[in-house]
Amino acid sequence: MSEQLPPPVQPEATEAPAKPVADPQHSSRTEQVLRDIVGGNAMISVLAVALALLVGAILIAFTDEDVQAASGYFFSRPGDTLQAIWNAASGAYSALFQGSIYNFRRPGFADGIRPLTETLTFATPLIAAGLGVAVSFRTGLFNIGGRGQMLVAAGAAGYVAFALPMPFPLHLIVAVIAGVAAGALWGGIAGLLKARTGAHEVIVTIMLNYIGLYLISYLLRTQGALQAPGSNNPKSPAMLPSAIFPELFGAKYNLHWGFIFAIAATAWVWYLINRSTLGFQFRAVGENPHAARVAGINVKNVYVYAMLISGGLIGLAGVSQVLGTVTTGFSEGIDAGIGFDAITVALLGRSKPVGVFFAGILFGALKAGGYSMQAAQGVPVDIVLVVQSLIVLFIAAPPLVRAIFRLPIPGTMRRARALNPKAMVTR
Amino acid sequence: MKLELRGITKRFGSLVANDHIDLTVEPGEIHCLLGENGAGKSTLMNVLYGLYQADEGQILLGDEVQHFSGPGDAMAAGIGMVHQHFMLIPVFTVAENVMLGHEDTTFGGRLDLAGAREKVREISSRFGFDVDPDALIDDLPVGVQQRVEIIKALSRDAKVLVFDEPTAVLTPQETDELMAIMRQLKQTGTSIVFITHKLREVREVADRITVIRLGKVVGEASPTETNEELASLMVGRAVDLTVDKGPAHPGKAALVVDHLSVVDSRNQIVVNNVSFTVHEGEILAIAGVQGNGQTELVEAIMGLQHKVRGGIELNGHSIRGSVRKTLDAGVGFIPEDRTEDGLVGEFTISENLMLDRYHKPPFVRMGTLQLGYLDEFAREKITEFDIRAQGIGTHVARLSGGNQQKVVLARELSRDLSLFVAAQPTRGLDVGSVEFVHTRIIQTRDAGIPVIVVSTELDEVVALADRIAVMYRGTIVGIVPGDTPREVLGLMMAGEIPRSAESAA
Numbered sequence: 001m002s003e004q005l006p007p008p009v010q011p012e013a014t015e016a017p018a019k020p021v022a023d024p025q026h027s028s029r030t031e032q033v034l035r036d037i038v039g040g041n042a043m044i045s046v047l048a049v050a051l052a053l054l055v056g057a058i059l060i061a062f063t064d065e066d067v068q069a070a071s072g073y074f075f076s077r078p079g080d081t082l083q084a085i086w087n088a089a090s091g092a093y094s095a096l097f098q099g100s101i102y103n104f105r106r107p108g109f110a111d112g113i114r115p116l117t118e119t120l121t122f123a124t125p126l127i128a129a130g131l132g133v134a135v136s137f138r139t140g141l142f143n144i145g146g147r148g149q150m151l152v153a154a155g156a157a158g159y160v161a162f163a164l165p166m167p168f169p170l171h172l173i174v175a176v177i178a179g180v181a182a183g184a185l186w187g188g189i190a191g192l193l194k195a196r197t198g199a200h201e202v203i204v205t206i207m208l209n210y211i212g213l214y215l216i217s218y219l220l221r222t223q224g225a226l227q228a229p230g231s232n233n234p235k236s237p238a239m240l241p242s243a244i245f246p247e248l249f250g251a252k253y254n255l256h257w258g259f260i261f262a263i264a265a266t267a268w269v270w271y272l273i274n275r276s277t278l279g280f281q282f283r284a285v286g287e288n289p290h291a292a293r294v295a296g297i298n299v300k301n302v303y304v305y306a307m308l309i310s311g312g313l314i315g316l317a318g319v320s321q322v323l324g325t326v327t328t329g330f331s332e333g334i335d336a337g338i339g340f341d342a343i344t345v346a347l348l349g350r351s352k353p354v355g356v357f358f359a360g361i362l363f364g365a366l367k368a369g370g371y372s373m374q375a376a377q378g379v380p381v382d383i384v385l386v387v388q389s390l391i392v393l394f395i396a397a398p399p400l401v402r403a404i405f406r407l408p409i410p411g412t413m414r415r416a417r418a419l420n421p422k423a424m425v426t427r
Numbered sequence: 428m429k430l431e432l433r434g435i436t437k438r439f440g441s442l443v444a445n446d447h448i449d450l451t452v453e454p455g456e457i458h459c460l461l462g463e464n465g466a467g468k469s470t471l472m473n474v475l476y477g478l479y480q481a482d483e484g485q486i487l488l489g490d491e492v493q494h495f496s497g498p499g500d501a502m503a504a505g506i507g508m509v510h511q512h513f514m515l516i517p518v519f520t521v522a523e524n525v526m527l528g529h530e531d532t533t534f535g536g537r538l539d540l541a542g543a544r545e546k547v548r549e550i551s552s553r554f555g556f557d558v559d560p561d562a563l564i565d566d567l568p569v570g571v572q573q574r575v576e577i578i579k580a581l582s583r584d585a586k587v588l589v590f591d592e593p594t595a596v597l598t599p600q601e602t603d604e605l606m607a608i609m610r611q612l613k614q615t616g617t618s619i620v621f622i623t624h625k626l627r628e629v630r631e632v633a634d635r636i637t638v639i640r641l642g643k644v645v646g647e648a649s650p651t652e653t654n655e656e657l658a659s660l661m662v663g664r665a666v667d668l669t670v671d672k673g674p675a676h677p678g679k680a681a682l683v684v685d686h687l688s689v690v691d692s693r694n695q696i697v698v699n700n701v702s703f704t705v706h707e708g709e710i711l712a713i714a715g716v717q718g719n720g721q722t723e724l725v726e727a728i729m730g731l732q733h734k735v736r737g738g739i740e741l742n743g744h745s746i747r748g749s750v751r752k753t754l755d756a757g758v759g760f761i762p763e764d765r766t767e768d769g770l771v772g773e774f775t776i777s778e779n780l781m782l783d784r785y786h787k788p789p790f791v792r793m794g795t796l797q798l799g800y801l802d803e804f805a806r807e808k809i810t811e812f813d814i815r816a817q818g819i820g821t822h823v824a825r826l827s828g829g830n831q832q833k834v835v836l837a838r839e840l841s842r843d844l845s846l847f848v849a850a851q852p853t854r855g856l857d858v859g860s861v862e863f864v865h866t867r868i869i870q871t872r873d874a875g876i877p878v879i880v881v882s883t884e885l886d887e888v889v890a891l892a893d894r895i896a897v898m899y900r901g902t903i904v905g906i907v908p909g910d911t912p913r914e915v916l917g918l919m920m921a922g923e924i925p926r927s928a929e930s931a932a
Contacts, residue, residue, distance in 0.1 A: 275798075277791045284782060288771040294731065294762055295783035296751035 042355065045348050047401050048394035049362065056387040057089035060379055064088035092379045099372025100365035110252070115368060117248075117255040121325060123364025125150075125317035125338045127262040130345030130356040131269045132187075132313030136201075137351040138273055139306035140286035145190060145205025146314045146339025148212030149183040153315030154334045155216045155226055156182035158236050158322045161243035162329075171242040176261070176319050183315015184308045186212060191307025195300035201307070209339070217332045228329060236329045245324040258320035262360070265316060270353040272309070282306050314339065344392050363388065428489045428505060428586035429454055430475075430618055435484035437470055444470040446642040447484070452587065457609060457619045459629045461648075462639035463661055463857050468622045471639070472589050475620075476508050477501040488587070499528075507580025511592040513572050515564045522547050522560040525579050550578045554611055569718070570601035577608065588612065589620045594628055598716045599885070599917035606632050624661070626654045658858070670865045673873070675893040678707035681877040682728075682846050687737035689723045697723040699901040700737075703932070705846070705877040710868065712892030712909075713881045716920055720901035721881045722763060725850050728879075729753050729760055741846055754783055757845035761835055761852050763881070765828075769835045772824030776816055777805035779823050780838050804841075812837040813863065829860030836867055847871050850881040865891060885913055894931045906932040 061067050067088055070080040098104060100119045106112045129146050136143035143149075157179025166174060190204040219225040220234040228237035245256035273279040284292040285302045293299050317338055322330050345363055349355030370384035394401050430452040437445040444467045452458040462468045473479045475486060477495030486493045488504055495501045498508075515524050526543040533539050547560035556574045564572060573593060580588055590609070594602045609619055609632055623629060629636055629650065636648040638660045646660055682705040689698035698720045705711045713721050726732045728739055730746070730753040739747050746756045754760070762768035770779050781790045781801055789800050805819040812833045816826055823831055832852070839847070849868060853861040868891060872878045882888050888895055892909040897919040904919045908931045918925050 275796050277785050277794050277796060280778070280781075280785050280796060284771050284774070284785075287773045288767075290768050291771050291782065293750065294729070294760070294768045295785075296749070296754045297785070298749070298751070 042350060044401055045350060045355070045359070045395065047405055048348070048391050051394050051401065051404065052387045052390035053093070055390050056383055057093070059386060060092045060383055061085040061088050063380070063383075088377075088379075092373050092377045092383070095373040095376040095379070096366075096369035096384075098369075099376075100369030114253060115372070117253040118368040119361065119365040120259050121254045121256070121364070122367040123361045124256075124258045124262045124324065125320045125336075126341055126345050126363050127357055127360030128258075128265055128320060129314045129317035129338050129342030130349060130360050131265055131353060132183075132310040132315075132317070133342045133346035134349065134351040134353065134356050135269060135273070135282070135313065136187075136306060136310040137346055138279075138286045139282040139302060139310075140289060141191075141194075141303065141306060141310070142202045143187060143190070143205055143307065143310045143314070144202055144340075144343070145187060145208045145212075145311070146317075146342045147335050147337075148205070148209035148339070149186045149311045149314040150318035150321070150335040150339050151212045151216045151332070152186045153179040153183035153318030154322045154330055155219060157315075157319040158239065158330055159226060161239040161323055162237045165240055166242060168242040171240065172245065172323070175243045175323060176316075179319035179322075180312045180315045183318060184312035187311015187314065188304060188308040190311075191304040194307075195303045201303075213332060220332055233331075235331045238329045239323060239327045243323060244327050245320070254325070256320075256324040258324035261316060261320065262357075265313060266353050266357045269313070269356075273353060278305065314342065317342070341388070344388060347395050348391060428618060429487075430506075430587045430620070431487040431490075432471070432475065433485045433487065435471060435474055435481045435486070437467075437474055437479055438482050443642050445474065445481070448639070448642075448644055450637055450644070452618045452620055454586075454618050455613050455616045456634045457613050457621055457632050459633035459636045459650075460620060460622045460639060461624065461626075461629055461636055461657065461661055463624060466639045466661075467642040468639055469591060470642075472508070472591055472620070472622060475501065475589065476506060502528075502583050502585075505584060505586035506589065507583060507585025507587070508589045509573065509576045509580060509591065509593055511595055513576055515572060515575060517565040518563065520561050520563055521558055521567075521575050521578075524564060524575060525560075525582050527579075529583065546582050547578055550581050554608060556608075569596050569716075570598070570604065573597070573601075573605065574608075585617070587618045587620065589622070591622045592624075593621075594623065594625060596717055598921050599913075600921050602628065626657050629657065630654075661858075670862075670869065670890045672869050672891070675709045675872065677709040677893070678875060680704045681707050681742055682879070683738070683740045684728070685738035685740070687724070687727060687735065687739065689720070689727045689732050689736075690734040691723065691732075697901050698727060701898075701901075701903050702737075703896055703903060703906060705879055707877050708872055708875045709893040710872050710878040710880055710891050710909075711906075712888040712895045713879060713898055714885065714888040714892075714895050714916060714920060715883065715898035717883045719898045719920075721883075721898050722850070723901075724898070725760075725763075725848055725879070725881055728848060729758065751786075757843055759839035759842060759844045759847040761832075761839060761849040763850035763854065765831055765835050766824075770823045770831055773822055775820045775822055776809065776814065776826075776834055777801050777819045779834050780805050780808055780841075782838065784838075784842070808837040808841060827857075829856045829863075832856055832860060832864060836864065840867065840871065844871070844876050846877050846879070848879045848881075851883065852880065853882075853884075853887060885916060888916070889913065905930060 064084065066084040067081065070084040074081045098115065100115050103112050103115050106114070129150065133143055133146065157175045160175040160178045161171070165171070186208060190201045190208060193199040193204050194201045216226070217234065220227055220236060223229065226236045228235055245258045247253060248255045248257060248259060273283065281292065281297050281302050284295065284297055285299050289299050318335065321334050321336070326334060341363060345359045346356055348362070349357070349359035366384045366388060370381045373379050373384070374381040432448060432450040435445050435448045436443070448471055460468050460471070470479065474481045477497045477500050480496070486495065493504055495504070516527065519527070522540055522543040525547055526538070526540070531539040531542055544560040547558060550556070551558040556578065558571060558574055558578065564575065567575070577588070593605060597605060606628070609621065613619060621633065633650045636650060636657070638645050638648055638657070640661060648657055648660060684701060684703050687698060687701045688696060691697045701724060703711065713724070715721050723732060727735045730748060730750040735747065738745065741756055741758070744756065746753050746758065766772060771782065774782070784790050790797055802819060808814070809816065809819060814830050814833045814837065816830060823834055826834070852864050852868065856864065868878060868880065880887070880891050889909070894906055894909055895911060895916065896906045897904045897916060899920060899922040904922060905924050905928055907915070907919070907928050911928065915925050915928050919928065
């Protein structure tokens with residue numbers, strides 16, 4: 001009865017196991033980038049770190065004076081140069097290790113292990129903020145507003161901590177809640193604006209960084225607000241002892257209860273993303289907002305919730321700074337660039353909670369070890385920044401890492417794209 | 428010019444898209460390339476057009492070996508391509524589009540628009556195209572846009588023209604006109620490669636037919652062979668082209684759409700004052716050429732359109748509001764673009780099976796996903812719907828189109844439905860999956876559920892419908908019985924109401 005075969009109208013290219021991504025008209029570039037980041041595998045992360053350390057070693061060698069001296073007579077005694085390169089690189093990295101994990105030059109375990117606790121202290125806000133950024137990534141949002149969210153959270157938690165005396169556990173809890181809520185609010189503004197007006201969250205969060213910075217800066221210069229009474233410095237008074245995170249292993253170490261909060265936050269985010277119905281909606285919206293909408297998910301609400309949670313977690317990082325690490329009063333530099341480092345941490349952790357946890361620890365180690373590297377070997381601490389930046393670079397360019405290590409191109413999704421002539425043309 | 432492809436092989440990783448394909452197209456010949464979706468037709472043509480480089484094999488034009496490193500080389504050598512999705516810039520005029528990519532300039536680098544206009548006029552009068560060189564592409568009907576594509580190719584002196592699924596977007600009448608143009612081109616000595624999977628068109632214009640299956644040439648056929656023979660060659664097994672369908676037993680009116688209008692984001696009225704009723708236990712097919720408001724009508728029913736006027740009542744209750752409300756009222760929905768709107772590619776089969784049921788038991792309790800239940804459910808559905816995959820944890824992006832559609836079907840048909848809406852349910856599917864989907868749709872009808880099927884394929888409409896509503900430019904031209912002849916439907920799809928059409932509204 002039928003005269004022709006009923007089926008298809010579509011081009012065969014998109015018919016092949018295609019992700020919706022294959023059509024550039026329907027998914028924006030940021031969506032694609034986010035999917036690549038979230039979809040990448042752990043191997044790329046590990047290799048990116050390895051490559052970055054290798055390139056870092058080359059840079060250390062180049063800037064080392066002994067290497068420069070030895071290379072002057074390279075052709076008569078090349079061994080000297082190679083020896084100098086080895087000394088420079090291995091010296092620097094062993095200093096990095098001793099400054100971040102275990103110091104063999106100290107007698108006894110209790111002293112030797114101190115660098116590791118320093119690493120974990122540095123890692124605490126990085127993990128919390130990294131989790132926040134990861135939640136936004138998984139929902140398809142770029143939360144660049146870590147700085148503003150941290151500052152506002154630090155301001156709120158700090159105010160509660162120095163101005164509203166309460167008995168010990170209660171004071172700490174109220175301060176933490178105030179900080180997290182302030183961070184959530186700051187993130188939620190961006191989410192609300194995106195949901196209601198379509199304003200792009202990247203622009204809004206960046207602008208909110210400035211607003212947050214100057215707001216806190218103003219409050220730090222205002223008596224009766226955040227400024228220490230009777231002081232002219234833009235600095236807050238010290239936190240009351242009842243609101244400070246207790247030390248985890250006694251006064252010998254700086255590591256405080258904030259780290260326990262970071263662990264708890266990791267577990268909670270894992271549950272949220274992988275097991276909760278809210279996280280299911282986050283992921284659905286992050287992977288394919290069109291299908292999510294057709295499935296009855298209220299995409300706008302999801303944007304707001306995701307930014308609230310993202311901001312709240314980043315707020316926890318701010319809280320951990322003022323109530324744990326710098327308890328003697330804070331200034332407007334309290335965020336210490338963590339809001340931006342968190343983006344790298346989330347990238348390196350592939351936006352997966354456990355991945356973010358370990359990426360945060362790695363970055364904590366780089367921070368802790370960087371200073372001792374400079375002290376012990378005269379290697380500028382900036383080299384750590386270079387290594388961090390290289391990690392981002394290598395993660396952002398998986399094809400580069402794959403080409404260097406000759407890894408296979410992952411799965412069908414890329415094949416589908418290669419099959420699509422439109423994608424070819426637009427590239 | 429004679430075109431010859433020798434032993435073309437193209438691999439993507441482990442997938443061999445083209446496996447030693449030989450193809451010869453004589454001058455003045457219409458050569459049909461017939462094959463299912465995914466058979467490798469488009470890949471082959473992209474190799475020919477320089478978009479891909481073949482891993483092995485040669486392209487010969489007029490007995491000379493060619494090396495194309497991009498479409499520019501192919502065009503220069505005299506190969507023109509009319510893409511399925513037009514490569515035109517909508518805000519440019521016809522002349523500007525025709526000159527795009529090889530703009531002639533006059534003194535001082537000024538564009539020679541007059542020359543381009545002249546060229547358009549010359550070619551369009553040669554073939555009787557009637558295309559105004561100064562018209563904006565946006566304002567032209569699809570059929571005319573396609574002619575602009577043809578003019579574009581001819582303006583570059585194409586000796587070999589490739590038509591990639593050209594009829595997918597055309598009305599039956601426009602298709603006939605395209606066939607006439609192809610014959611005309613053939614008489615002027617142009618070689619034509621015509622890619623399609625529609626057997627009727629093949630038999631109408633082809634001089635020779637090459638059938639491709641799974642990247643290989645599986646045989647040549649002559650246009651005199653029957654549809655069944657061609658179809659079985661194409662899919663590699665005997666194919667039953669009819670759908671088993673008993674008579675409908677319509678019950679009470681279930682869905683009542685009353686004076687519904689939809690305004691799109693550009694403030695165009697895309698659905699204009701449409702009213703119809705769907706009864707329990709019947710299939711109402713909405714036919715029409717792509718882009719005549721069917722998509723928006725369905726989206727309005729699903730709550731996906733914002734600017735909607737009029738009433739949508741299901742069993743006496745309005746279902747206007749949100750998507751969630753519509754779904755909760757028991758409306759099952761197969762969206763027309765399953766990868767875009769129906770599935771989350773990077774989610775597993777299980778996750779996709781609960782995509783629109785994330786908010787209540789049994790899949791979710793106390794805000795927590797019930798993974799144990801979900802796994803059990805998914806395993807059951809994989810068997811029931813014959814979803815071919817390694818397991819329930821497979822990402823749906825890794826599935827074939829047919830299996831993806833089965834996932835969508837499984838999800839929607841597993842709910843308690845009071846209405847089932849299937850938009851283009853078999854688009855891009857292989858023949859086997861088409862049979863499966865059609866059977867399922869008819870089973871749904873026989874279970875007493877009202878069904879709406881939207882399709883641009885007349886055959887699908889005719890195969891499934893108990894009643895047919897034909898849409899044209901946002902209105903329903905008429906609602907006719909399911910056994911209305913194709914010619915009548917074809918005319919209705921072009922906006923005419925033939926006197927012979929009887930109403931079934």
